[in-house]
Amino acid sequence: MSDTSAARSGFTPAYLDRVGSSFTDFLGTAAPDLLPGRRTLPAVSVAELAPHATTIVSVTFDGGVLMGGDRRATMGNLISSRDIEKVYAADSWSVIGIAGAAGIAIEMVRLYQVELEHYEKIEGMTMSLDGKANRLAGMIRGNLGAAMQGLAVVPLFAGYDLDAAEGASPGRIFSYDVTGGNYEERGYASVGSGSLFAKNSLKKTWRSGLSADAATRALVEALYDAADDDSATGGPDPVRRLYPIVYRVDAEGAVRLTDDEVAAVAEAIVADRAAAEREG
Amino acid sequence: MTMPYYASPEQLMRDRSEYARKGISRGRSVAVLTYADGVLFIAENPSSTLHKVSELYDRIGFAAVGRYSEFEGLRVAGIRLADVRGYSYNRRDVTGRVIANAYAQTLGEVFTQQMKPFEVELCVAEVGDTPESDQLYRLTFDGSIVDEPDFVVMGGQADAVTANLRQHFTHGLGLAEALRVGVQALSAVSSATAANGGGRAQLPAEQLEVAVLDRRRPKRAFRRVVGAALAALLADQPAPDEAPPAEAAAGHAPSAPAPGTPPGLGDPAAIDTAGGTEQASAQPGTQDGVGGGTDGDSTTGDQ
Numbered sequence: 001m002s003d004t005s006a007a008r009s010g011f012t013p014a015y016l017d018r019v020g021s022s023f024t025d026f027l028g029t030a031a032p033d034l035l036p037g038r039r040t041l042p043a044v045s046v047a048e049l050a051p052h053a054t055t056i057v058s059v060t061f062d063g064g065v066l067m068g069g070d071r072r073a074t075m076g077n078l079i080s081s082r083d084i085e086k087v088y089a090a091d092s093w094s095v096i097g098i099a100g101a102a103g104i105a106i107e108m109v110r111l112y113q114v115e116l117e118h119y120e121k122i123e124g125m126t127m128s129l130d131g132k133a134n135r136l137a138g139m140i141r142g143n144l145g146a147a148m149q150g151l152a153v154v155p156l157f158a159g160y161d162l163d164a165a166e167g168a169s170p171g172r173i174f175s176y177d178v179t180g181g182n183y184e185e186r187g188y189a190s191v192g193s194g195s196l197f198a199k200n201s202l203k204k205t206w207r208s209g210l211s212a213d214a215a216t217r218a219l220v221e222a223l224y225d226a227a228d229d230d231s232a233t234g235g236p237d238p239v240r241r242l243y244p245i246v247y248r249v250d251a252e253g254a255v256r257l258t259d260d261e262v263a264a265v266a267e268a269i270v271a272d273r274a275a276a277e278r279e280g
Numbered sequence: 281m282t283m284p285y286y287a288s289p290e291q292l293m294r295d296r297s298e299y300a301r302k303g304i305s306r307g308r309s310v311a312v313l314t315y316a317d318g319v320l321f322i323a324e325n326p327s328s329t330l331h332k333v334s335e336l337y338d339r340i341g342f343a344a345v346g347r348y349s350e351f352e353g354l355r356v357a358g359i360r361l362a363d364v365r366g367y368s369y370n371r372r373d374v375t376g377r378v379i380a381n382a383y384a385q386t387l388g389e390v391f392t393q394q395m396k397p398f399e400v401e402l403c404v405a406e407v408g409d410t411p412e413s414d415q416l417y418r419l420t421f422d423g424s425i426v427d428e429p430d431f432v433v434m435g436g437q438a439d440a441v442t443a444n445l446r447q448h449f450t451h452g453l454g455l456a457e458a459l460r461v462g463v464q465a466l467s468a469v470s471s472a473t474a475a476n477g478g479g480r481a482q483l484p485a486e487q488l489e490v491a492v493l494d495r496r497r498p499k500r501a502f503r504r505v506v507g508a509a510l511a512a513l514l515a516d517q518p519a520p521d522e523a524p525p526a527e528a529a530a531g532h533a534p535s536a537p538a539p540g541t542p543p544g545l546g547d548p549a550a551i552d553t554a555g556g557t558e559q560a561s562a563q564p565g566t567q568d569g570v571g572g573g574t575d576g577d578s579t580t581g582d583q
Contacts, residue, residue, distance in 0.1 A: 010385030015357040114367050121335050121359050
């Protein structure tokens with residue numbers, strides 16, 4: 001493999017070529033076998049054989065943006081994982097959530113994280129938020145062949161824009177389609193099989209200028225509503241203490257909310273719903 | 281077709297070494313020191329964008345002197361190697377030794393096989409979990425690699441700076457104290473200081489590029505010390521008449537920082553804050569006292 005040979009006999013010419021600060025582009029010349037989009041795929045649909053990850057929700061709030069995802073992955077009619085993590089910090093100021101073929105999606109997230117860090121180290125500065133969103137679109141585009149075989153990956157990307165104009169909301173959300181189309185969303189967005197229900201829920205609960213706590217509740221409630229109607233989305237699981245993964249990105253950077261914090265929000269929602277049911 | 285003149289291999293190598301040495305000796309110096317919490321890089325560098333010091337990976341840093349275009353290419357190659365290895369294996373499988381070996385091979389290859397050797401000298405530094413596991417690799421233009429225990433000095437006046445550091449450097453210095461020792465050693469030979477015909481007693485913050493690999497930071501240990509944080513650390517170097525209160529030199533950490541207590545690194549999570557008095561008081565009390573006012577020589581005596 002090219003990387004180990006580099007360690008034994010110095011850097012190969014590709015390493016010393018001072019063109020470009022993209023890790024993906026570099027892998028394309030130095031070790032193309034490591035890139036997810038470069039593999040030959042069988043000419044039949046393999047969708048039923050690979051675990052699929054489902055609903056991701058992102059909402060903006062006053063001073064930043066939140067992203068959360070349920071914990072379920074499905075394989076046909078089976079639940080293949082109850083505790084999968086589908087939301088990740090991409091770097092200090094942005095987060096990425098994934099829906100679609102879990103294996104490829106997680107590989108893509110790893111590559112994307114290295115891509116951002118690589119750029120930061122080589123250039124000595126962080127990529128702009130729009131630049132990050134664009135790089136991700138390029139990666140999705142490279143996966144189009146696999147998407148046609150049933151291994152589509154559709155991420156949701158959100159981040160804190162350090163260059164936001166005065167008065168503009170610094171929390172921004174970008175959604176994608178399988179062809180690499182990149183769309184900036186206003187206020188909230190959702191991807192995955194339960195996204196229809198999650199968006200409908202947010203339509204009622206979200207409004208501009210929410211506080212971080214209120215937005216967290218709106219987000220967890222949207223995931224609850226998605227799990228209510230979509231078999232591929234998992235709801236809060238008090239038996240195993242499994243709750244949605246929620247990340248918050250604000251002026252302090254990207255942080256993952258602790259399980260206890262999310263559990264408290266989820267339990268409050270369940271209690272309120274139960275009370276409303278009894279009264280009704 | 282004319283025959284090239286014969287030159288013996290010894291002569292060729294000697295000429296190339298001399299050429300490379302000359303190129304390197306024209307540059308300003310860089311010092312890489314170990315301190316209590318990691319590794320400190322100090323470079324005399326008036327440019328704030330053309331860096332001589334850089335992050336390679338989570339626990340690994342890089343410093344270089346010589347021709348900028350050449351060491352910049354090597355820096356990028358090092359980052360690429362680290363990232364490819366970390367991506368295809370695991371982040372823990374990236375070590376300073378691997379990167380230093382690749383540098384040594386490349387420098388050696390260029391030195392023997394190409395007309396012009398690289399006019400660079402590199403240092404690859406890695407912090408471990410304990411001061412004993414910190415590694416400093418020094419790489420020269422011909423591909424030699426040396427594992428140095430305490431500090432590495434490279435560049436034009438390396439011998440003079442090394443001699444100065446030998447006198448003043450001790451193990452386990454605090455950050456402010458290590459910076460003081462390093463800056464003092466670089467200032468003693470710099471053409472920008474009064475000792476050598478310049479206008480100042482010591483190199484000012486804007487002439488310095490300072491960075492640390494701080495083992496206490498989670499994941500990425502590399503951090504540049506710039507702006508207010510650097511000014512505060514440098515300003516902490518006391519004049520002889522500002523002697524610290526006697527109790528500051530006692531064997532325990534003061535509950536309230538005494539005047540002249542090193543500000544330390546601040547919160548490891550917060551970048552470039554000079555605040556962290558908690559960090560400073562968490563250091564051994566003797567260091568606080570030393571940082572507060574005694575001069576470098578007595579430090580050497582203490583430890």
